[in-house]
Amino acid sequence: MPPMKRPRPTVSLLSSSVLLAFLLVTAPVVAAPGAVPAPVPGPARSADAIIADYINAMGGIAAHGKHTTLQMKTSIAIEQFGLRGTMRAMSAVGDKAYATGNLPGIGDLKQGSDGKRQWAYDPINGLRVLDGAEAEQFRVTSAWNAEIRIRELYRKVESKNDTGPDGKSYECLVLTPSVGLPSTNCFDPTTHLLAFRKATEVSPQGETPTTTVFTDWRETGGIKASFSQETTVGPVTFTTRLEEVTWDQPWDMKLCALPTVATSGADPAAKSKPAKGKGKKK
Numbered sequence: 001m002p003p004m005k006r007p008r009p010t011v012s013l014l015s016s017s018v019l020l021a022f023l024l025v026t027a028p029v030v031a032a033p034g035a036v037p038a039p040v041p042g043p044a045r046s047a048d049a050i051i052a053d054y055i056n057a058m059g060g061i062a063a064h065g066k067h068t069t070l071q072m073k074t075s076i077a078i079e080q081f082g083l084r085g086t087m088r089a090m091s092a093v094g095d096k097a098y099a100t101g102n103l104p105g106i107g108d109l110k111q112g113s114d115g116k117r118q119w120a121y122d123p124i125n126g127l128r129v130l131d132g133a134e135a136e137q138f139r140v141t142s143a144w145n146a147e148i149r150i151r152e153l154y155r156k157v158e159s160k161n162d163t164g165p166d167g168k169s170y171e172c173l174v175l176t177p178s179v180g181l182p183s184t185n186c187f188d189p190t191t192h193l194l195a196f197r198k199a200t201e202v203s204p205q206g207e208t209p210t211t212t213v214f215t216d217w218r219e220t221g222g223i224k225a226s227f228s229q230e231t232t233v234g235p236v237t238f239t240t241r242l243e244e245v246t247w248d249q250p251w252d253m254k255l256c257a258l259p260t261v262a263t264s265g266a267d268p269a270a271k272s273k274p275a276k277g278k279g280k281k282k
Helices: 009-026 047-058 132-142 268-272
Strands: 069-078 083-092 096-103 107-113 118-122 126-129 156-163 169-176 183-187 194-203 206-220 223-233 236-247
Touching: 047 156, 047 169, 047 183, 047 223, 069 096, 107 132, 118 132, 132 194, 156 183
Parallel strands: none
Antiparallel strands: 069 083, 069 236, 083 096, 096 107, 107 118, 118 126, 156 169, 169 183, 183 194, 194 206, 206 223, 223 236
């Protein structure tokens, strides 16, 4: 029986962060556009009210607490360059995470976190232990159940109203991490689901503004998630789609640790495929 599909938004962000890291080391840094969005009238609701509605819209705290591990496959398309590829991301309770991707003709990218230390490998910069803002951005995007831990993961959380790429008004949270620049998550005021995210991503090549638009929301297993994201990184736009998600199936968490040697080619995660017939695929 072919695997069924079931999304989880945290992993969407994890996979996007891995591809963003790849693009940021292969593309030039581009300044943010100078256009100023139209002001949104009316005072913003409190950050706590926006967070509460977001969690409820996603399915509630209880729904997020039912699982302990996750594995996901995502498809990638960068139409400007005619590139298509896949990514795999795995995460677990304790903020353990491992992700790997490959684009034909470009190479491999890997990132991991054991919950305390974050690392990355790419063909240009090699194997690195992340620090500062770069480590922090991977820590918060790869955190387990990040949707319900916003207050815990960020040093400061503020609310504001903003205008989206479509010209509509949105309720937003400005999220300031312990290290680095703030990001802004904006939510549909009717559905309370995440509509778009604006951030400045950090890499060895510098800082690059990014915008991700979340669409195709579906409910499965009591949780809503976006099946499709479109991200703009400077002059480049890429799309990602969730293809396969497996819940509560063991995987080799040793992959999260900093490798002693980083090599391209075969993905070591392939060795951690679970036994047939075990676990839950949705």
